Amino acid sequence: MGIVGAGPAGIYAADLLTKDDTLTASGTPLSIDIMDKLPSPYGLVRYGVAPDHPRIKQIQGALHKVLDKPQIRFLGNVEYGVDLKLEDLRRHYDTVIFATGSDRDRPLDIPGVDLPGSHGAADFVFWYDSHPDVPQQWQVDGTSVAVLGAGNVAVDVARILAKNADDLLETDITDNVHEGLRSKRITDVHVFARRGIAQAKFTPMELRELDKQPGVEVIVYPEDFDLDDASMAAIEGSNHVKTNVKVLQNWAIRDPRGEPRRLHLHFLHRPVEILGTDRVTGLRTERMELTGDGGVRGTGEFIDHDVQAVYRAIGYLGSPVADLPFDEDRGVIPNDGGRVLDLDEQPIPGVYATGWIKRGPVGLIGHTKGDALETIGNLVADRDSFPPAADPDPESFVRLLRERGVPFTTWEGWQRLESHEEELGREHGRKRVKVLSRADMTRICRGEDG
CATH class of the missing domain: 3.50.50.60 (FAD/NAD(P)-binding domain)
Incomplete structure (x- = not known):
């Protein structure tokens, strides 16, 4: 399964997927890729919460535990609509969940x-x-x-x-x-x-x-x-x-x-x-x-x-998502309980939405848990109708990124960047200082020399 967006909405959806007995007991190993256009995970928690709100930022600890699960793979610095199209995701994943949030x-x-x-x-x-x-x-x-x-x-x-x-x-x-x-x-x-x-x-x-x-x-x-x-x-x-x-x-x-x-x-x-x-x-x-x-x-x-x-x-409003219908007035992907709808208002098999791109920017970060519960409930109910992926091998998707020259980051790379930011913080008597540029974030995540 593929999830586009590594903020709270996407991570909560991944967590629910790993806990669903009908999916984990199917005999087929559950594999979830969470991809994000940023080199780092956490979305709104990292880049939407004021810096003087450490209590809210502590939610990163819970999100970290989810991304640390063996069934889940994080792929950062991968921009849907630029590096990948919907047909690419459909080729490699039985289902795709969009959790791209509201960013304007x-x-x-x-x-x-x-x-x-x-x-x-x-x-x-x-x-x-x-x-x-x-x-x-x-x-x-x-x-x-x-x-x-x-x-x-x-x-x-x-x-x-x-x-x-x-x-x-x-x-x-x-x-x-x-x-x-x-x-x-x-x-x-x-x-x-x-x-x-x-x-x-x-x-x-x-x-x-x-x-x-x-x-x-x-x-x-x-x-x-x-x-x-x-x-x-x-x-x-x-x-x-x-x-x-x-x-x-x-x-x-x-x-x-x-x-x-x-x-x-x-x-x-x-x-x-x-x-x-x-x-x-x-x-x-x-x-x-x-x-x-x-x-x-x-x-x-x-x-x-x-x-x-x-x-x-x-x-806030969500931004249009490539290859999918979009409700510009509400800033959301048209959907019914998370099932993404086509122009005829019919569900697109195997394509879902969760979080603010599904319902608009309403509620606090924790409210996305209940939102994800609805989407994943409908996804599980639809599981027998999923169009099978033509090339579901997890390594095949990584090869595609490499062939296209995408300098993607990984969970291990993010932990390297996290340690680097914590070291910068210690130098200034603080818990962390963020790395500012995308190029430096990517370089540190990938272990490349500056």
Whole structure:
């Protein structure tokens, strides 16, 4: 079996496959290849989680145990759609699971969105997480900046923008990220949410962390506290929502602390225009009001905010996957319970999807476990209908990569890179420091001289 994508979704799917009795008892040895376009595994955990979230990054330990299983082979630096086509995978695997995730920003259709100083959150996150395929430099402009969105990515971006760069030196950030953040002059970060406090999507843990940064004061505005019937129902029905609302209420009524940097949380503000001619000079929002049923509507009152940069964190989208239909509006592969559908909405035999490319970027990393359970359940139910691979020999697939000149990496190579990064970390008194460039990552994984 082949899995495209070595993030949590793909790894959880592989883990479930190794535990299914009907597959392991078939008499045929179970063999799973997990391939990824990056030289390293772990996807979102390595390149989508803020560096100052070590507790979330600890999930790598559980993912490591899965990839260490003898039935599973990791093949990194292999890009589907460039190095391989679907027909290649179908030739070598009875089934193929796509777990390619969501890697681009959802568009925001307002005037000024393309001005210099208007940034997608994905680009910024990939930069501060030292993704090897993005530019290494980022100019953090302005003294006052806006972050649009009310999810975990928005508060991550806001926290990194407000934080003292030196407070990140205990993490795995690279020197270029530290220098880029150290040069910033930001005193005020404004987070704008279109809906009310009871509709915010961030988790209580993410919210509380905003207030634990030395030198940063979180400011919440009492006039943004409007609770309608739907809001009260949400509070009564969810401890998550109840905790968020309580935390925000406490922040709104406390006395100012006078910290040198401020992080402002604004609710019921809809961005309508990014202001400026040659670059961002402000943000215009419309004051919203709750409608009683969980929705909001505009009031016609517009407010201009003096900001010099805007970071859009309104959601991610998956990217089109070669040789498969794609739902551009939702950013997913069309599927029914993980069974990939063709243009006539019929299942494509032996082709499946899991994770965010299946259902969209909803939920936390752990939610992909349940998602994988559905996909693998349907895969197992379909097992007797799999079209057999013409060339299932595991070594045959590796020969194909070599013939095409693909400098692929392996699980053993990743462990070599991991040890190298840990050694770099020890030199700086840290647990790890990431290797920045794809070329260096690949060279170290492959044991090649620099």
